[in-house]
Structures are given as structure tokens and as C-alpha cells.
Amino acid sequence: MKTLTKAKPERGIWLQQQPVPECGHNDIKVKISKTAICGTDMHIYHWDEWSQKTIPLGMHVGHEFVGTVVEIGIEVRGIEIGQRVSGEGHITCGHCRNCRAGRRHLCNNTVGVGVNRDGAFAEYLVIPASNAFPIPDDISDDLAAIFDPYGNAVHTALSFDLTGEDVLITGAGPIGIMAVAICKHVGARHVVITDVNEYRLELARKMGATRAINVANESLEDAMKDIGMVEGFDVGLEMSGNGRAFEQMLASMNHGGKISLLGIPSADTVIDWNMVIFKGLIIKGIYGREMYETWYKMAAMIQSGLDLTPIITHHFNIDDFQQGFDVMASGQSGKVILDWN
Ligand code: NAD
Ligand code: ZN
Numbered sequence: 001m002k003t004l005t006k007a008k009p010e011r012g013i014w015l016q017q018q019p020v021p022e023c024g025h026n027d028i029k030v031k032i033s034k035t036a037i038c039g040t041d042m043h044i045y046h047w048d049e050w051s052q053k054t055i056p057l058g059m060h061v062g063h064e065f066v067g068t069v070v071e072i073g074i075e076v077r078g079i080e081i082g083q084r085v086s087g088e089g090h091i092t093c094g095h096c097r098n099c100r101a102g103r104r105h106l107c108n109n110t111v112g113v114g115v116n117r118d119g120a121f122a123e124y125l126v127i128p129a130s131n132a133f134p135i136p137d138d139i140s141d142d143l144a145a146i147f148d149p150y151g152n153a154v155h156t157a158l159s160f161d162l163t164g165e166d167v168l169i170t171g172a173g174p175i176g177i178m179a180v181a182i183c184k185h186v187g188a189r190h191v192v193i194t195d196v197n198e199y200r201l202e203l204a205r206k207m208g209a210t211r212a213i214n215v216a217n218e219s220l221e222d223a224m225k226d227i228g229m230v231e232g233f234d235v236g237l238e239m240s241g242n243g244r245a246f247e248q249m250l251a252s253m254n255h256g257g258k259i260s261l262l263g264i265p266s267a268d269t270v271i272d273w274n275m276v277i278f279k280g281l282i283i284k285g286i287y288g289r290e291m292y293e294t295w296y297k298m299a300a301m302i303q304s305g306l307d308l309t310p311i312i313t314h315h316f317n318i319d320d321f322q323q324g325f326d327v328m329a330s331g332q333s334g335k336v337i338l339d340w341n
Helices: 039-046 049-054 141-145 147-157 174-185 198-206 220-226 243-252 273-278 293-303 318-330
Strands: 002-005 014-017 027-036 064-072 084-087 124-128 132-134 167-170 191-195 211-214 233-238 253-261 282-285 312-317 335-339
Touching: 002 318, 014 318, 027 084, 027 141, 039 049, 039 318, 064 124, 064 141, 064 147, 084 141, 141 147, 141 312, 147 174, 147 293, 167 174, 167 243, 174 191, 174 198, 174 233, 191 198, 191 220, 198 211, 211 220, 220 243, 233 243, 243 253, 243 273, 312 318, 318 335
Parallel strands: 167 191, 167 233, 191 211, 233 253, 253 282, 312 335
Antiparallel strands: 002 014, 027 064, 027 124, 027 335, 064 084, 084 132
């Protein structure tokens, strides 16, 4: 079968033939129809320091997918051949305290599809059946293919009550932009997003941001005054991984504000802890998606009218994968879909 494999210890990714994986007793085999390129795939593509430490050479990558179940293991119940599924890329152990308490997103032994084991950039993917999420008929393949990052946005955004609240999102990457639409959908008042990339800020405006601020040449404070905010943001969603963005968020929060941290800052990031303490802020780290509460909310919000379609900006056939990685690397894209059919 065709795969996109990290074949060499250098920048790039390679289309290769690999054997079709075996389906174990508790697994399903999915024929992949569409995949999307994640920021993580770009780290692996660029072969940065993290990838060099983490990614086994010869592995095929990818974890954002939709496809059809073509085989099920003999122990599998509740999933049928022919069903359209996406799925959770975090494979959890099932025996640690958190798993046993139903908090699988906090598993101590999480293994990542397309990070620690073969991924979804392939004609066939085998995952545990319990990782599959059946896709309702009224949700398109394109949207189902981006459920993984959409789930990051939902998990981060819905960690705190948003109804009637003013929300600051730092970082208008695909996840930050999706978070804009989610916050508006569930009833936030003002949703302000920051970035330094004009293309992405424009997408965020399309998704309903009250203001999309380019912090390289605009003042967040002025924008807040302009929309009549006097006391600061109630909720902050950090989705850039940039230390200065986080610092700016801390400075712009109301006392008692709540912050979800999704972006992964570099190890040398320094913040002013006095802001956290004297403002009485609550900060929560976010990893992955809740299994499977986040997934049910994702499907339900699309069915109740949340429109994420503007975030998908590019489609390529798998044979033209290089163009997909090039446009992702340029920063001039939202989500990029690779079509395997
Ligand atoms: P991305 O890299 O596409 O987006 C980050 C954005 O932040 C970029 O558009 C960048 O221009 C912007 N940015 C840079 N400096 C900024 C500044 N000073 N102020 C505001 N914005 C600034 O990433 P993504 O795929 O949308 O993911 C968002 C973040 O979440 C990344 O840091 C990613 O590593 C992280 N992530 C975490 C998890 C998790 O489970 N915790 C999962 C997925 C992604
Ligand atoms: Zn576990």
C-alpha cells in the first residue's frame, strides 16, 4: 500500500510502498479516504530536534483521517464493516488510574498514532476499535478528516464556561481559528484573536472573530477599548506556543480570569508569576481531546450549525503531497487535505 513515510533523517517525507498492517483481535482496519496535515506532521517533515528524539525512521506518519472500516477483529463489538470513521490518535493503556477512572486523556502511558507507531498517511490504518469514532452521515469527509485538531480546539475552548464571556485567543493557527467559531457558537460575547500572520487573521475574521489583531503592528489594548471592554478578558485560550503571546494574555486578563493552555511553549519561556497570583488566575493545561466527550460535542456542534468549512483552504491528491507540505510550510493556509481515493 502507499504510505507517506519518514524514510530519511533529513527535511522531507517520502511516498513509499509498505505492507498492509494486520488487524488484531481488538482492532479495526480502516481504508483511508482523506487525511489532513497537522503542525506535528510539519515538525516531523522539518526533522526538528523534537522529531529527531521521538520519531522512529521508516515509520509512516499522520493522525488526522477519515475512512471506511474494512475489517474488524473477532473481539470487536459496536463497530461494523462499511462504517465511516475518524478516530482518536492517542492510544491509552487502559490500566493506569486515570484510564480506569474514565479520564483516558490523562493516561500515563499514551502512545501516539503517527508519532510513536505507524500512522494514517497510508491506504490502510489499524487502530484499536475503542479508538474509532463513527461519523454521522450529515458530516462531510472533509470535516471528519480534521476532527483531531477540531477536538483540540473544542477541548481547550469548552474547558471553562463561555456564555456571555469575553474571550482572548492567542495564535490564529488552524486550531485558534476553529476556536473562534466554537466560542461564538456557544455564546461568548467578544472573541478577540491575535497573531502576526495576516492571511490567518483574515480567516479568523471570516470565522466570526470580533477583532483579529496583528500584534506586530496593532495594539490589543486599543482594540479592547474600541469594543468597550474595561476590565479585561474572562477566558484566555493560548494557542500559539509563543511566550510573548502568553505574557500578553496574562496582562490582558480580568482578575479571576481562566486560561486554557494548548500551545506548547519552548523550555526557556519566562512569565511574570505575579500576574497569575495577584490576579487570582486559574490556568489549565490541555492535552489532546477528552475520550470521548469531546468527540460527541464535536459532532453535535456541527449538527447544530457550527460552520468550520472556511478553515479548509487546500485539497491535493496524495500523489501531489509535496504541494500540500509546501503550502503548510508557507503559513499561507488553513487546513490542508490529502485525498487518498
Ligand atoms: P500553528 O503553529 O499553526 O499556529 C500557531 C500560530 O501562533 C501561528 O499562526 C503563529 O503565527 C502564531 N503566533 C506566533 N507568534 C505569536 C504572537 N506573538 N502572538 C500571537 N500569535 C502568534 O499551530 P496549530 O496547529 O494551530 O496549534 C496551536 C498550538 O497548539 C501549537 O503550539 C501546537 O504545538 C499546540 N498543540 C498542542 C496540542 C496539545 O494536545 N496540547 C495539540 C495540538 C497542537
Ligand atoms: Zn492509561
